[in-house]
Amino acid sequence: MATLADILDPTGQTTTRIGGAASAPRRTDLTGVRLGLLENTKHNAALLLEELATLLQEQHGASTTVLRRTKTAFALPLPEEQLTELVRECDVVLVGVGDCGSCSASAVADGIALERAGVPAAVICSDAFTATASGMAEVQGAPGYHYLTTAHPVAILDPEAVAERARQLLPEVLTTVTGASAVQKQAS
């Protein structure tokens, strides 16, 4: 005799992954920090990160030494070598733009990986992809992971509109990668 409890589970899921804290130690300001820009080939991604880097340099003293890297397999988390290089060469990394079904999730995975390796990261996703971005944070065992959103769409913006997006994002990027955010998170 079979009962409902005898119906087999088709998911294979047994436990939720519990991960380490996804928050690297923060500096209080960005003076002299070496930035890393991890763009994912999505249209306007490189430009948006570049605009943010310029603002961080001009207004907040970030170093002119910038490591620019492109993630060619945008659907997947960044390769180990690229992670190692960014961790070695950078003090703060900007990641984006999560502007598709798979790359929004993988951008969040990259941010969490960078944080766990000790580098503060600001991950930027389009606001159309919060379900998949937050879903990845759960998969990575960091369900409360904080990423930034910008209004969808991003790909069809002209350069001036991209620069405006960067200006809009700047305050939250700052609080995300400096101590201000850590304090806020603890308080919340």
Add this chain to the structure above:
Amino acid sequence: MTVTEAPAVVPDADPEAAQAAIEHCYAQGWSDGLPLVPATRSLVDRFLATVDRQPDEVIGALEHLNRTVTVELAAVNAAMAGCRPEYFPVVLAAWEAVQRDRSAKGGGWQSTSGPSPLLVVNGPVREELGFNAAGGVFGPGFRPNMTVARSIGLMVRNALGVVPHGFEQATQGLPGRWQVCLAENEEESPWEPLSVEGGVPAGTSAVSGMLTRTAEYVDNRHTADPEQLLADFADTISRSGAAIFRHHPAAVVFCPEHAQMLAGAGMSKADVRAWLVERCGKSKADLIRVGKDGVGDNGVRSADGTTDPEVFDRLFATGGPEALPIVVAGARNAGISMVVRVFAGWSASSVPVVGRTTPTTQAGAQQ
């Protein structure tokens, strides 16, 4: 509660208990929206008994989502999809065929384009299991066609965890998602089966698979001139809406009438393919009009506007079956064929069906 008293298998099983079990499956979030067959150990064991595979063998994974597919999970999902146990060797071959599509291992299932597999079954297993190769071949109406295709969808949903509005981010998806498993109409095809182009000898049961974005018909009952007929296909294949990269694959599922007309004019599959590869594409002038004339270093099209309008952008990157697979299926009652928009390309690698595809071991011949 009659549910707990219901036996696993009886000739006059309690329909209300069955309804409760179906609702239970819905409540767990396992369903694609249609009822699932509640899979019990004894049922799944009958699936596993058709193949010589270890249940814990891993046959697919999305490592970035921390999910894997095993033979056991494939069997559970195939049972839930409504397959009979003897379909299971076909399900495993179909899954492997889809795994050979490079986009299935990347972010394909998560894509906004919402792709769906086109599965093509060849060989004697079509008749053994009752696959439809003729009228209404894109479905529905035939249990093996529908449930094998659905099994793949349930495996992606349940075992890989790619669920709509979660990791599955299809903007609209496509009609017939997880529903298209054709048997090739080999009996009325003038050409070699797709599986032969996929490297499997003729007469061996095999499944081919590729991710697709939609299918659109070419209805031409108007000409007896093979070049006019092919020009009609070229127009549909070349439409600009499908162009997002420099090059695109496409498939054609010819109806027997079209295939036979082309073969009657002396054209092999390779000849048909070469004709289309030569002519499919758009002029820059046409592409400028839709904002897709530019091509970046990464192969993505963009609105450049300054390209030479006289230049012709060919659609196909290569001239082989990986870029333009050709299948023959459907009834021989009209000149209606289908152009299929292929997502990333065909692996040009078909997967033999290995296992028992008959209901009992006594009656079964090993494939």
